[in-house]
Amino acid sequence: MCKQNKLFKYSAVIALSALSFSCGGAEEKAEESDSEPMEDRIQLVQDEVAKKVDVIIDGKFFTSYMYPDSLEKPVLYPINTANGTAITRGWPITPRPGERVDHPHHLGLWFNYGDVNGLDFWNNSAAITDKTKYGHIVHKSINSVKSGNEEGVLEVSLDWMNDKGEVLLTENTTFIFRGKDDQRTIDRIATLTAPNGEVRLTDNKEGMLGLRTARQLEHPSNKPEIFTDASGKATDVPTMNNEGITGMYLSSEGITGDDVWGTRGDWVSLSGKIGDENISVAILDYPSNPGYPTYWHARGYGLFAANPLGQKALSDGKDELNFKLAQGESATFKYRIIIYSNENVMDGQVNRDYIEWAK
Template sequence: MSGNAIKQLLLLIAATLVLSLPPAVMADIFMIKQVDGGLEVIKDGKLLTRYLTKSGAKPVLWPLIGPHGNEITRAYPMRDAGEHERNDHVHHRSFWFTHGNVNGVDFWAETEGHGNIIHKGFTIAKGGDTAVIETKNDWVDSKGKKVCEDVRRLTFGKSGGAYWIDFDTTVTASEGELLFGDTKEGSFGVRVAGTMKVTSKMGGKIVNQQGDEDLQAWGKASPWVDYVGPVKGNTVGIAIMNHPTSFRYPTYWHVRTYGLFTANPFGLHHFKNSNDVDGSHKMAKGETMKLRYRVYVHKGDTEAAKIAAQFKVYQGVKK
């Protein structure tokens, strides 16, 4: 048998093995696909999200697809505002991590003089039973001067009819002394779909571990918060959980009834409405800060999705 014939036979065997896998096995496999501007994360043969290396001033995930196949984060400004969306806060880009005061530079807003988070490369991009994307990023001011750097790892996995994204980042004071300032404008989170937000009055609801709801959940420290609401006739939720090994666990929450939903361990004087507290964090050159979150995307409300139990599972994950 010729070398070419052997090669064709091996390809046929490999294809047969893939096609013969039970559907349940095939459904568990995540795939990573390179596309213009970043990567796609594929699950069950369908788009789950895209990692965009640059959207505005930073890398983001968009769109984020929910368990019923619909987008569950705001489309604007990547696309025109959708149902019950407003074209406000152009810097609220689906799923992101930044901060509003880093050595005096605003990486949060996209106004004049803002900083930029520059994607330097993918160090890991692999699929399988879970998918992992790891990147290196430089934080630079409006003149291009480097302020600090981060490595962020996103791990995608499934849990029954839900899925999760673990966002683990290490910020390094690579250039010298580094100060993450006390401001509510930060840091890690999402902007939910327009129909999910509480102010749309379609059933949207915010709840934290202690049971604080909607407006009362803003500025509180809690291990987790769940934002639930309707999308295309189905109730879905996005819960963000804070790992016990994360910096300043449990984090405080800058979560708004108009759809903004972020974890922020720095903005204490805003959250406590007091100038007697300071949530700033200073690092010497070479020091690091680790922030760890799980975004848990689920069907149904907080109780139906057993978010308290899911947090216990996440709490036990070794980091």
């Protein structure tokens, strides 16, 4: 773990330069300073050695796109509020006291699926030794890195592969990072293409855009539970100390708490407090996405996921999709993640933001 922690440490170094004025040249120096271009508010900093791209907004670390070989898929990790508070769970990379240690594949913000031509991409992690029934996503290239005053844009290419190194899907994804005042936004636009033959994404509850939240944003744990994945592997989620645990889900359909799981909606928000900071995290679906409006695979223990393709599993058999791509066919999945800080969004703010974005 120490070796892994060292690999994933990030740093945001802000260089400050001071102007020195001589007695006779102060006005001239000031004029020269005024003519210098302003630094972009949203900085994307690529680190090829550490295999990451840091996102800095107004001089504060926001998140990193991370693609080390030790992970089975690239992730955004950690993700911070405008105040610098991490909304993502630290374990297994940078564990914090009192965190859960279940589901090692739940890391940061990720995008994958539990059944791609019969292979499980969702549950794969370093904890899995026999990879024959699992797929993994390999970062292939960074195609564009653009900082800016209003937004930062990162474009990447990925391959969805089996354990033999064969490519089932290619993924071209654009991340758009924005931030102003107490709000931070991530747009994740992923286009999947089947280059080598038909690809079946059979209905499965393990999908698709996932976020694992910090312990404080979980629902209070009232009883121990056991969750079973699609292959029948069970994970025990025990009852824990609920001090400071304040999370609550709310869907666009007005459904709250654990009842959000297995329902459809345009968006879901998760609100709570970390210390004295009021925080809400919202995931927004998009009308052109396959399976719209998405089903929500949202659990009180901190898994917050939108799953548009697992309809049979999440509807108790009432709906069925069995999405597939013919050879050469593509599909695009577009989501927005909003992190609100120091504000309460239970009054319709998320719905207003959704309408503005979706139109």
